[in-house]
Amino acid sequence: MKLLVTGGAGFIGSAVVRHIIGNTGDSVVNLDKLTYAGNLESLAKESGSDRYAFEQVDICNRAELERVFEEHQPDAVMHLAAESHVDRSIDGPAAFIETNIVGTYTLLEVARQYWNGLAGERKEAFRFHHISTDEVYGDLEGPEDLFTEQTSYAPSSPYSASKASSDHLVRAWYRTYGLPVLVTNCSNNYGPYHFPEKLIPLMILNALDGKSLPVYGKGDQVRDWLYVDDHARALYKVVTEGVIGETYNIGGHNEKQNIEVVHTICDLLTELAPADRNYRELITHVADRPGHDLRYAIDASKIQRELGWAPDETFESGIRKTVQWYLDNLDWCRRVQDGSYQRERLGVA
Known part of the structure; x- marks a missing residue:
């Protein structure tokens, strides 16, 4: 197969590209606008493959999307x-409306036009896999509750509302136009190549620099943590074996309070990167985020039952691998932190 991966230079997207190039015989067209979170250095090895192609395109640009579909025939x-x-x-919702809603609409329309032009087995085999988040469900009330594929949507932030909107668009294009779609909703990802503003890499790098480790409120927000390589395997499983029109929730079966995650990182750093400081003493509790959901947890039994996927990593094994990766790849981290990964791409000194 030839797979068109949008956002393939991002955290999860690059993991998907690495999985496909490294573990299958399929080809990848990586389509990415290369915003601040897109980093081609995450695909340094894969970019040399004759099964890999890159297109720097904004998914809101219909003419460029049409060119990519025509040239690459995914x-x-x-x-x-x-x-x-x-x-x-929260600080700037406009970009989320534009990319997540308008961009998804534009991509759906170009994909539908392309799919309608296919014939025979190629048209029958075509798939549009939309990757979303568990944040569209809002938060859970009871300690035993889990998000299922039937959970009602109740997004809390501009981000989750924009993703909920894109989910609805994808399903509407299936119901109205017959576009063969699949939808997945995943829990919090972590692992190598994660942009340093996110919780886990931020805590690792701040701790190494002796900076404060800011934790929202009490840090009692619960998330289900999914190692990014496990997620990439699941996504490939869905696009190749999933049932058209179905939704699959993907979770790591690893519920942890944020403060537990930060404590674990501090303790691993004490072991792997001992310093003249107690890393836990760097923890600082800050004012909570507006509309902060308290608990997310995924019921991933459907994808396990129907497609045979389950995570390989426990949180304990995955977080150890993650901390070690950041320790081994501080140059990559610093280039992201100081912006040089973008300046070099743009030819700016």
Whole structure:
């Protein structure tokens, strides 16, 4: 197959590209606008493959999308391109509306036009896989509750509302036009190549620099943590074996309070990068985020039952791998932190 992966230079998208190039015989067209979160250095090895192609395109640009579909003739779309940071969506929601809603609409229309022009087995085999988040469900009340594929949507932030909107568009294009779609909603991802503004890499890098470790409120918000390589395997499983029109929730079966995650990182750093400080003493509790959801947890039994996927990593094994990766790849981190990864791409000194 040839897979068009939107947002393939982002955190999850690059993991998907690495999985496909490294573990299958399929080809990838990586389509990415290269905003601040897009980093081609995450695909340094894969970019040399004759099964890899890159297109710097905004998913809101219909003419360019049409060119990409025409030139590359993909067999499936894996749509990961999105603005995804909740804090940024609170400070500036417009970009989230534009990319996550208008961009998804534009991509759907170009994909539908392309699909309608296919014939025979190629048309029958085409798939549009939309990758979304568990944040569209809002938060859970009881300690035993889980998000299922039937959970009602109740988004809390501009980010989650924009992703909920894109989910609805994808399902509408299936119901109205017959576009063969699949939808997945995942829990919080973590792992290598994660942009340093997100919780886990931020805590690792701040701790190494002796900076404060800011934790919202009491840090009692619960998230279900999913190692990004496990997620990439699941996404490939869905696009190749999933049932058209179905939704699959993908979770790591690893519920942790944010403060537990930060404590674990501090303790691992004490072991792996001992310093003249107690890393836990750097923890600082700050005012909570507006509309902060308290608990997310995924019921991933459907994808396990129907497609045979389950995560390989426990939180304990995955977080150890993650902390070690950041320790081993501080040059990558510093280039993201100081912006040189973007300046070099733009030819700016």
